Amino acid sequence: MVHRTLGPDIKLRSRLEQNRTEQNKRHGLQHLEAYLGLGPIRPVVHGQTLKYNKKLRAGRGFSLEAVGIPKKLAPTIGIAIDHPAGTDGDSAPEELATATQVQGPCMPIVCEKPSVELVKVTNKMKSFKAYDKLRVERMNKRQTGARMKKASEAEKVE
Numbered sequence: 001m002v003h004r005t006l007g008p009d010i011k012l013r014s015r016l017e018q019n020r021t022e023q024n025k026r027h028g029l030q031h032l033e034a035y036l037g038l039g040p041i042r043p044v045v046h047g048q049t050l051k052y053n054k055k056l057r058a059g060r061g062f063s064l065e066a067v068g069i070p071k072k073l074a075p076t077i078g079i080a081i082d083h084p085a086g087t088d089g090d091s092a093p094e095e096l097a098t099a100t101q102v103q104g105p106c107m108p109i110v111c112e113k114p115s116v117e118l119v120k121v122t123n124k125m126k127s128f129k130a131y132d133k134l135r136v137e138r139m140n141k142r143q144t145g146a147r148m149k150k151a152s153e154a155e156k157v158e
Helices: 018-036 093-098 123-127 130-157
Strands: 002-005 011-014 044-046 056-058
Touching: none
Parallel strands: none
Antiparallel strands: 002 011, 044 056
């Protein structure tokens, strides 16, 4: 609220943030509906990416063809509609008529676990400094061109 002083004893209150309070109220109601399980009915779908495709989540909404009711009636009875989900990616009826089911064994998905080999830790392994070795090898790789040029110049001089 903004208070504007007009005189020593007169204050004027203006409701400049009225729109913002309405938005906050609506936002709070949305969170309350989600918490209580209210709101429109949504389909249960799998995530799209490799990380989340085994997990289920609430989808955006049903397609109008799947629901089979008019699109203006759906929100009034609490059903979420995903308007773009209508015909994207669907095949034509002619293609569906000629489609055949795959017969026989398909390629199985085999996840082989790597074999783990247990080894006794030796003093040589304990004294090995991996970071130092990486730094030396990185510098050797970086300096190969300069070292080859220096060697060829020394060869020409001789």
